[in-house]
Amino acid sequence: MSGQQAPAVKKQRTQPSYELLYHPHIPGRGEFIRLAFEAAGVPYTDVANEDSENGYAKVQATCMGDDSGTEGNPPVFSPPALRIAGAGRGGNALIISQTPNCLIFLGDKLGLAGGGGEEEKLWVQQVALTALDLNNEVHDTHHPIGVSLYYEDQKEESLKKARDVRENRLPKFFSYFSRMLSWNAAKAQHTKLVGDSLTYADTTVWQVLDGLYFAFPKEMQARQAEFPELLDTFYKSVREELKTYLESSRRLKYSEGVFRSYPELDRPS
Amino acid sequence: MSGQQAPAVKKQRTQPSYELLYHPHIPGRGEFIRLAFEAAGVPYTDVANEDSENGYAKVQATCMGDDSGTEGNPPVFSPPALRIAGAGRGGNALIISQTPNCLIFLGDKLGLAGGGGEEEKLWVQQVALTALDLNNEVHDTHHPIGVSLYYEDQKEESLKKARDVRENRLPKFFSYFSRMLSWNAAKAQHTKLVGDSLTYADTTVWQVLDGLYFAFPKEMQARQAEFPELLDTFYKSVREELKTYLESSRRLKYSEGVFRSYPELDRPS
Numbered sequence: 344m345s346g347q348q349a350p351a352v353k354k355q356r357t358q359p360s361y362e363l364l365y366h367p368h369i370p371g372r373g374e375f376i377r378l379a380f381e382a383a384g385v386p387y388t389d390v391a392n393e394d395s396e397n398g399y400a401k402v403q404a405t406c407m408g409d410d411s412g413t414e415g416n417p418p419v420f421s422p423p424a425l426r427i428a429g430a431g432r433g434g435n436a437l438i439i440s441q442t443p444n445c446l447i448f449l450g451d452k453l454g455l456a457g458g459g460g461e462e463e464k465l466w467v468q469q470v471a472l473t474a475l476d477l478n479n480e481v482h483d484t485h486h487p488i489g490v491s492l493y494y495e496d497q498k499e500e501s502l503k504k505a506r507d508v509r510e511n512r513l514p515k516f517f518s519y520f521s522r523m524l525s526w527n528a529a530k531a532q533h534t535k536l537v538g539d540s541l542t543y544a545d546t547t548v549w550q551v552l553d554g555l556y557f558a559f560p561k562e563m564q565a566r567q568a569e570f571p572e573l574l575d576t577f578y579k580s581v582r583e584e585l586k587t588y589l590e591s592s593r594r595l596k597y598s599e600g601v602f603r604s605y606p607e608l609d610r611p612s
Numbered sequence: 613m614s615g616q617q618a619p620a621v622k623k624q625r626t627q628p629s630y631e632l633l634y635h636p637h638i639p640g641r642g643e644f645i646r647l648a649f650e651a652a653g654v655p656y657t658d659v660a661n662e663d664s665e666n667g668y669a670k671v672q673a674t675c676m677g678d679d680s681g682t683e684g685n686p687p688v689f690s691p692p693a694l695r696i697a698g699a700g701r702g703g704n705a706l707i708i709s710q711t712p713n714c715l716i717f718l719g720d721k722l723g724l725a726g727g728g729g730e731e732e733k734l735w736v737q738q739v740a741l742t743a744l745d746l747n748n749e750v751h752d753t754h755h756p757i758g759v760s761l762y763y764e765d766q767k768e769e770s771l772k773k774a775r776d777v778r779e780n781r782l783p784k785f786f787s788y789f790s791r792m793l794s795w796n797a798a799k800a801q802h803t804k805l806v807g808d809s810l811t812y813a814d815t816t817v818w819q820v821l822d823g824l825y826f827a828f829p830k831e832m833q834a835r836q837a838e839f840p841e842l843l844d845t846f847y848k849s850v851r852e853e854l855k856t857y858l859e860s861s862r863r864l865k866y867s868e869g870v871f872r873s874y875p876e877l878d879r880p881s
Contacts, residue, residue: 418791441738469710473689489776507758522687
């Protein structure tokens with residue numbers, strides 16, 4: 344038996360290989376998923392950004408166009424999606440899509456779903472889902488009429504939509520997140536939304552707030568005194584937890600995604 | 613000991629007591645949750661519709677306004693929510709909100725999450741989430757500028773938004789659901805989206821299609837030849853499974869909710 348090679352199976356990964364399939368160069372909806380990996384300190388491959396030559400073609404093949412499923416998985420409606428090698432049936436990859444679906448899946452695997460069992464898991468889920476609804480509404484401030492039309496072709500409507508979102512929707516969502524923080528304050532003094540450790544509810548709400556600071560700086564500045572626990576204590580505390588990532592080159596700049604800098608859509612001076 | 617009364621604990625329910633907290637009189641987002649109960653044949657209380665005197669006040673107390681949580685549960689952003697007596701901590705009720713969150717919870721409890729383990733559960737979830745995204749886009753065809761404004765005050769914008777949804781978004785979503793049916797056809801010949809038994813992916817997609825038949829009858833008629841598996845085989849098959857409920861008085865009529873009949877927003881003749 345001496346001299347025999349160790350069987351290949353010994354080379355098996357001790358950790359799943361997570362691949363994020365998303366558009367390159369923008370934070371977008373992929374950012375909610377990146378933040379989960381980064382907060383947990385778990386490695387992942389950002390396919391389109393890490394392989395500038397072939398990465399986006401891989402994303403497109405799985406997530407866009409008229410695909411009818413890949414590697415035994417059903418078709419994907421649109422990016423982001425996750426591919427986890429070996430986690431599917433018969434040794435195939437598991438491919439799942441829809442931002443909340445990816446977060447719910449990762450919340451469990453990465454320990455970001457709260458430490459309080461089923462009940463806390465459901466609350467983390469409902470807060471993250473609400474933050475993603477807000478994310479959609481913010482997207483619609485520059486695309487109220489059609490996703491496939493240019494902003495310039497729906498600018499008049501954007502001015503009206505942005506005003507409604509700033510004046511009515513932001514305070515409604517901010518009030519809810521603030522009440523969550525107050526409700527949970529006995530456990531985490533306004534630094535966590537559910538339970539006493541960081542969850543994907545925190546990272547998801549944080550990312551929307553951070554995007555809003557980019558898109559509507561004047562509006563956010565004006566709201567700060569109204570929602571201090573959310574826009575000061577919570578926002579800064581989560582930013583501190585994500586500091587290493589946020590200062591790295593992996594953190595992509597806002598540009599032409601969900602959060603855009605159109606000063607005319609912000610609160611008038 | 614003779615003559616002693618049986619202790620109260622013996623009266624304990626053998627089945628959880630599910631309460632749906634939602635606005636009265638409209639199907640709305642509550643309908644996705646009603647369909648799950650009805651498809652599973654599991655009893656539930658539709659609080660606002662069954663108690664016309666006090667029901668809606670109960671919904672409002674838990675789900676609307678500036679509540680800071682009820683019975684140990686965190687605040688709710690907006691209806692629908694589920695209240696399950698005795699399922700929370702220390703014998704309290706469990707209250708959860710957000711339509712997808714309620715469906716994911718019930719999918720597990722009511723056997724509507726597919727029979728294929730974790731993997732199928734994730735796919736059911738992602739299909740239902742996508743159908744709920746479409747539901748939101750359909751809502752925005754009559755409210756593209758502001759939820760709190762009247763339709764009449766955003767009619768010009770609605771005409772543009774509805775056109776984009778009819779011409780671009782419906783075919784994109786219908787194509788995806790059709791590809792799901794084809795992908796799954798080996799198991800269920802275009803009558804189920806995931807696996808071989810009814811799931812909340814089926815009931816959720818079906819409800820959106822049914823609402824679209826009400827809101828955009830001419831558009832749907834015109835699309836039927838393009839998506840026969842979805843708009844004919846699947847739609848009729850699920851309707852048949854839900855027949856008893858749909859013919860009952862519990863099924864509420866469409867009126868001023870997500871799906872509205874504004875002929876000017878439908879496809880021109």
